[in-house]
Amino acid sequence: MKSFKISIIGSGRVATQLAKQLEKHSHTIYEVYSRRIENATLLAEQLYDAVAVDSLDFSESEAEIFIIAVADDAVSFVAENIIVPEDSIVAHTSGTLSMRVLFPINASVGVFYPLQTFSKEKAVQFKEIPICVEGNDEYATETLLDLADSLSKKVYQVSSEERALLHIAAVFACNFTNHLLHISQQILAEKDIDFTILEPLVKETIQKAFLISPEKAQTGPAIRKDKKTIEKHLAHLAKDPDKHTVYQVLTEHIMKCFANQKQSK
Amino acid sequence: MKSFKISIIGSGRVATQLAKQLEKHSHTIYEVYSRRIENATLLAEQLYDAVAVDSLDFSESEAEIFIIAVADDAVSFVAENIIVPEDSIVAHTSGTLSMRVLFPINASVGVFYPLQTFSKEKAVQFKEIPICVEGNDEYATETLLDLADSLSKKVYQVSSEERALLHIAAVFACNFTNHLLHISQQILAEKDIDFTILEPLVKETIQKAFLISPEKAQTGPAIRKDKKTIEKHLAHLAKDPDKHTVYQVLTEHIMKCFANQKQSK
Numbered sequence: 001m002k003s004f005k006i007s008i009i010g011s012g013r014v015a016t017q018l019a020k021q022l023e024k025h026s027h028t029i030y031e032v033y034s035r036r037i038e039n040a041t042l043l044a045e046q047l048y049d050a051v052a053v054d055s056l057d058f059s060e061s062e063a064e065i066f067i068i069a070v071a072d073d074a075v076s077f078v079a080e081n082i083i084v085p086e087d088s089i090v091a092h093t094s095g096t097l098s099m100r101v102l103f104p105i106n107a108s109v110g111v112f113y114p115l116q117t118f119s120k121e122k123a124v125q126f127k128e129i130p131i132c133v134e135g136n137d138e139y140a141t142e143t144l145l146d147l148a149d150s151l152s153k154k155v156y157q158v159s160s161e162e163r164a165l166l167h168i169a170a171v172f173a174c175n176f177t178n179h180l181l182h183i184s185q186q187i188l189a190e191k192d193i194d195f196t197i198l199e200p201l202v203k204e205t206i207q208k209a210f211l212i213s214p215e216k217a218q219t220g221p222a223i224r225k226d227k228k229t230i231e232k233h234l235a236h237l238a239k240d241p242d243k244h245t246v247y248q249v250l251t252e253h254i255m256k257c258f259a260n261q262k263q264s265k
Numbered sequence: 266m267k268s269f270k271i272s273i274i275g276s277g278r279v280a281t282q283l284a285k286q287l288e289k290h291s292h293t294i295y296e297v298y299s300r301r302i303e304n305a306t307l308l309a310e311q312l313y314d315a316v317a318v319d320s321l322d323f324s325e326s327e328a329e330i331f332i333i334a335v336a337d338d339a340v341s342f343v344a345e346n347i348i349v350p351e352d353s354i355v356a357h358t359s360g361t362l363s364m365r366v367l368f369p370i371n372a373s374v375g376v377f378y379p380l381q382t383f384s385k386e387k388a389v390q391f392k393e394i395p396i397c398v399e400g401n402d403e404y405a406t407e408t409l410l411d412l413a414d415s416l417s418k419k420v421y422q423v424s425s426e427e428r429a430l431l432h433i434a435a436v437f438a439c440n441f442t443n444h445l446l447h448i449s450q451q452i453l454a455e456k457d458i459d460f461t462i463l464e465p466l467v468k469e470t471i472q473k474a475f476l477i478s479p480e481k482a483q484t485g486p487a488i489r490k491d492k493k494t495i496e497k498h499l500a501h502l503a504k505d506p507d508k509h510t511v512y513q514v515l516t517e518h519i520m521k522c523f524a525n526q527k528q529s530k
Contacts (some may be wrong), residue, residue, distance in 0.1 A: 096494055115466055117473070117484060128465045154465075162456050166463075168498050169449035173463050174470040175485030176515045177442045181471075182479035182522070184434035191427050198431075198438050199475050200393050200419075201380055205439040206446075206471055208382070210464050214447035219382060220440030229337075229361055233433050242518050249514045250441045253507055257447070 001150045004143075007031040007063040009056075009078055011039040013118045014093055015069035019047055021126050025150045030063040056082040065147065067112060068092040068102075079104050089140045095167045098160040099134050110135035110144045113163060114152075117174065126151055132158035132166065183243060222254035266415045269408075272296040272328040274321075274343055276304040278383045279358055280334035284312055286391050290415045295328040321347040330412065332377060333357040333367075344369050354405045360432045363425040364399050375400035375409045378428060379417075382439065391416055397423035397431065448508055487519035 003026045008019045011034040019029050029050040034040035040052035056078065058066065065088065068078050072094050084090055084107050091112040092102060102109035111134040116124055131148040133155060135141030141157065148155040158166065181202065185195040208217045221229040230251055237244040268291045273284045276299040284294050294315040299305035305317035321343065323331065330353065333343050337359050349355055349372050356377040357367060367374035376399040381389055396413040398420060400406030406422065413420040423431065446467070450460040473482045486494040495516055502509040 096497075115462065117466060117469055124469060130462050130465060154462075156462060158458075162458060164497070164501070165452060165456055166458060167494075168501060169452040169458075170463060170466060171485055171498065172445045172452065172512070173449035173467050175483070175487065175519075176445050176512075177467065178470055178474050178479050178482055178484075179487075179515060179519050179522075180437045180441050180445070181474045182483065183518075184438040185479055187430060187434040187437065191430055193423075193427060193431060193434075195478075196475060197380065197395050197419075197421060198435060200395060201382060201435060202438050202442065202471060202475075204382055204389060205443055206467060209443050209446045210461060210467075213460070214443050214450055217443055218440070218447065219443075220436055222440065222444075226337075229432075232361075232429070233436065236429070236433060242521060245514055246518055247437070249510055250444060253448075253511055254440075254444050256507060257444070 002146055003027055004065050004147055005030055005063045006065045006067060007058060007061055008067050008069060009033045010069035011043040016043055017118050018067065018069055019043060021151055023047055030061060058082065058084045061085065064088055066090045072097055075101055089143055091144055095163060099136060108137050108140035110140040112144050112148065127153050130154040130156055132156050132163055134159060183246065222251040223258055225255065267411055268292050269330050269412055270295055270328045271330045271332060272323060272326055273332050273334060274298045275334035276308040281308055282383050283332065283334055284308060286416055288312055295326060323349045326350065329353055331355040337362055340366050354408055356409055360428060364401060373402050373405035375405040377409050377413065392418050395419040395421055397421050397428055399423060399425060448511065487516040488523055490520065
């Protein structure tokens with residue numbers, strides 16, 4: 001597989017994980033940029049040959065690919081100020097931003113979006129992380145696909161429009177799902193029941209959803225139209241109107257979802 | 266470990282899985298009851314020495330423990346009609362019903378509730394399934410705890426009140442969570458994106474929630490108070506008012522949840 005010359009714009013969680021993975025797969029990191037040179041240095045020191053910089057003028061850089069891994073609202077600033085060799089590629093790593101934010105740049109541009117949540121506490125298996133790639137020309141697309149292939153088994157070519165949809169879906173499937181776990185933890189805390197009692201059930205639920213589809217895997221009082229149980233639960237939640245609302249809205253949505261389905265059959 | 270003589274009331278999914286697991290762990294199944302004898306026979310034939318019956322008169326039975334594994338709304342019928350030897354124990358397996366539904370029975374009673382979702386499509390690791398046990402006297406409690414210990418590493422003594430709470434928490438953590446996956450699948454279907462692209466992200470989210478707690482693991486536009494992204498998402502969902510409501514209610518609840526927390530610090 002081809003080994004690329006890469007510079008990383010950013011020094012946060014995604015920049016760090018990505019830079020290390022790229023090195024691990026035989027690519028070379030040339031520069032690490034941060035507005036604060038000490039942050040750039042901190043990451044550069046963890047890499048073999050990287051140089052820390054705090055200027056966005058890369059006109060003399062040997063890198064072929066520039067990966068922007070900064071907070072979403074800092075990407076425009078980078079796009080408007082970065083100077084790169086004309087035949088290079090600049091890609092951002094954001095799930096939410098369109099490729100268009102990079103159009104001010106006088107080079108091929110694209111997106112290199114790893115669909116995963118990165119944390120300091122937990123290492124992730126990069127080979128399993130879907131990477132969503134987009135390019136504004138064939139050169140950018142093909143090069144970024146090659147780069148993604150070197151890191152992951154799951155590489156997808158995804159347009160900005162599709163990526164926006166993916167992000168909404170991920171908010172439901174991850175951010176909201178995590179919040180429901182938070183609610184259930186709070187409910188169990190009423191009687192000092194340890195939240196981990198639910199771990200096998202939750203993990204089985206998730207596995208089943210991906211195995212047979214969430215539609216077929218749906219269980220519980222809402223889909224059974226078990227009004228007695230629903231009333232009991234709502235009565236218990238009455239003291240907490242916000243949780244009561246969440247329970248009610250989701251229950252009604254499940255009922256509606258499956259009612260509509262039957263009608264459309 | 267002691268080997269118990271057991272009869273099973275019911276022939277559905279839970280009855281089947283439980284009966285087989287009990288045999289696997291050296292207990293003996295004496296009778297399998299179903300209102301329809303053919304269903305009882307179907308299960309009894311899969312067991313070593315079990316006899317199929319369609320009468321609830323077990324006065325001559327040698328079994329020490331009678332496990333009721335029927336639909337919730339059939340438990341009262343069984344409780345009001347079953348006849349068992351006086352020194353035996355009758356337990357139901359329901360997450361929602363109080364132990365009290367068994368008080369009409371002239372024997373020790375209790376609850377033997379495996380906190381897991383059973384399906385035909387997927388075998389589960391019984392050793393990892395939490396079993397929640399309750400008894401109306403010490404004999405029932407200790408015997409059912411022994412029985413649970415023989416099947417699982419995770420045995421909990423849980424009162425009817427705690428079990429009711431556990432069930433509400435499980436509706437949030439499992440039924441509602443599955444429904445959010447269903448919603449995200451529907452959203453991705455708009456552009457024919459395969460739902461499994463989210464699998465690594467969802468699994469990582471769940472693992473992280475149990476590793477560092479859902480409270481600490483919360484990410485996404487709501488907790489960031491990223492109004493620009495939230496507006497974008499809501500605009501996209503406007504064509505589907507129900508999903509729009511779910512998004513809005515959960516986003517507001519996350520914001521409120523973390524706002525309250527800061528105030529209380």
